[in-house]
Amino acid sequence: MADIWVYAEVKDKKLRHVTFEMVSAARALADAAGHDVVAILGETGVEDMQELAAYGADSIVVLADAVDPYETQAAAALLADLAFEHKPAIAMFSHSSFGMDVAPCMAQALGAVYVPEVVAVEAQRSAVVREAYSGKVLETVSVAEGSAPAIVTVRPKAIEAVAVREGASAPEISWAPAGSQAVRQIVKDVARKVSGRVDLTEADRVVAGGRGVGGAEGFKVIEELADVLGAAVGASRPVVDEGWLDIQYQIGQTGKAIAPELYIACGISGSIQHMAGAAASKCIVAINRDPEAEIFKVADYGIVADLFEAVPLLTEELKAALEA
Numbered sequence: 001m002a003d004i005w006v007y008a009e010v011k012d013k014k015l016r017h018v019t020f021e022m023v024s025a026a027r028a029l030a031d032a033a034g035h036d037v038v039a040i041l042g043e044t045g046v047e048d049m050q051e052l053a054a055y056g057a058d059s060i061v062v063l064a065d066a067v068d069p070y071e072t073q074a075a076a077a078l079l080a081d082l083a084f085e086h087k088p089a090i091a092m093f094s095h096s097s098f099g100m101d102v103a104p105c106m107a108q109a110l111g112a113v114y115v116p117e118v119v120a121v122e123a124q125r126s127a128v129v130r131e132a133y134s135g136k137v138l139e140t141v142s143v144a145e146g147s148a149p150a151i152v153t154v155r156p157k158a159i160e161a162v163a164v165r166e167g168a169s170a171p172e173i174s175w176a177p178a179g180s181q182a183v184r185q186i187v188k189d190v191a192r193k194v195s196g197r198v199d200l201t202e203a204d205r206v207v208a209g210g211r212g213v214g215g216a217e218g219f220k221v222i223e224e225l226a227d228v229l230g231a232a233v234g235a236s237r238p239v240v241d242e243g244w245l246d247i248q249y250q251i252g253q254t255g256k257a258i259a260p261e262l263y264i265a266c267g268i269s270g271s272i273q274h275m276a277g278a279a280a281s282k283c284i285v286a287i288n289r290d291p292e293a294e295i296f297k298v299a300d301y302g303i304v305a306d307l308f309e310a311v312p313l314l315t316e317e318l319k320a321a322l323e324a
Helices: 017-033 072-086 097-110 216-229 237-241 272-278 307-323
Strands: 003-007 036-041 059-063 090-094 114-122 127-132 137-142 150-154 172-175 205-209 232-235 262-266 284-288 301-304
Touching (some): 017 036, 017 150, 097 114, 097 150, 216 262, 216 307, 284 307
Parallel strands (some): 003 036, 003 090, 090 150, 205 232
Antiparallel strands (some): 127 137
16 A cells, blocks of 8 residues: 655754644545555654654654755655655655755656645545646646656645644654665755744744835834734845845745735735745735735735835834733
C-alpha cells in the first residue's frame, strides 16, 4: 500500500504550522484512498514531533543523515532515492524556499508530476487543487494509482490544520539513506537577517505598505500599526525594488503568498501581480488616496485617505480599544 509523505518544515527545532496543515490535507487524501500518512523529518531532536500524530500522521520517519536545507541538490537526490525505494503515492512539501527548491528537482529525478502551490485537496477524487494564471482559475490535478509519485508544494495557511486524533502517538522510525550522490553545490555559510516579527506566510494579521509610503522612513507608521495588532509587516514589489525594505517582506507573484485573517494594504495600488500573493486573505482593508485604485475592487473595506493621516488614527483607535 502506497503512503502519502509529508516533509516536515522545522524552524529552531520546532515544527512550523504549515506542517500540520499538510498533514491534515494528507490525512483527508489517505482516508479516501486507503493510504497511510508518513511524516518525514530531515533532522533529529525536533521537540514537538508527536503532535504530528494528533493531526493524522500514522508514522514519523527521522532521517539518520540530516538534510541540509541549503544544499538543494543533495537534499533532492537523497529524498528521490528514498522515494524510489519506498514508492509513495504523493510527497508534500511546503511552498517555502526549501520546498520550491527541492520539490521540482526531486520530481525531475523521479520522472514525476510536479504540482506547485496547492491550496486545497479533493479527497474523493484523489486530487489536489492549485491556483493558476495569477489566481484567475483553479486547476484540479488527479493523482493516478500506480503512477510515479506526485510531488506537490502546499501554500501555507491555505488549508486548515485539524487535529483528528487528540492524544494519539505515532511510531518513530529511523531511515538511513543508502549513500549520498556526488553534488556540485557546497554551501559554506548562510547569512541570516533576524526579525522579531512573525513570519509573513504564517501570520494571522499582515500590515503592508506600497509605493505610496514614499520611502523607507514612511514605514514607521506601518510598523506602529503592526505592533498594535501583533502583525507581520509586508510590502509590494516597488518597495523592494526601491530598496526601502528587504525582499523577505515582498508579497506577490514574485514574492511570498499570504493568507492571513486580516490584511491591511496601505498605499498599495493592487496590481494583478501583488494580488496573486494576497488574494487569499480572509479580510482585506485598503487604505489609498486614489479612489480608482484597483485594490478597492477586491477589498472588503476601503478607506480613501492619505495613509499618513488614516493609519496613525487607526493605530490610536485600536490602542484605545485594546486598553479599554
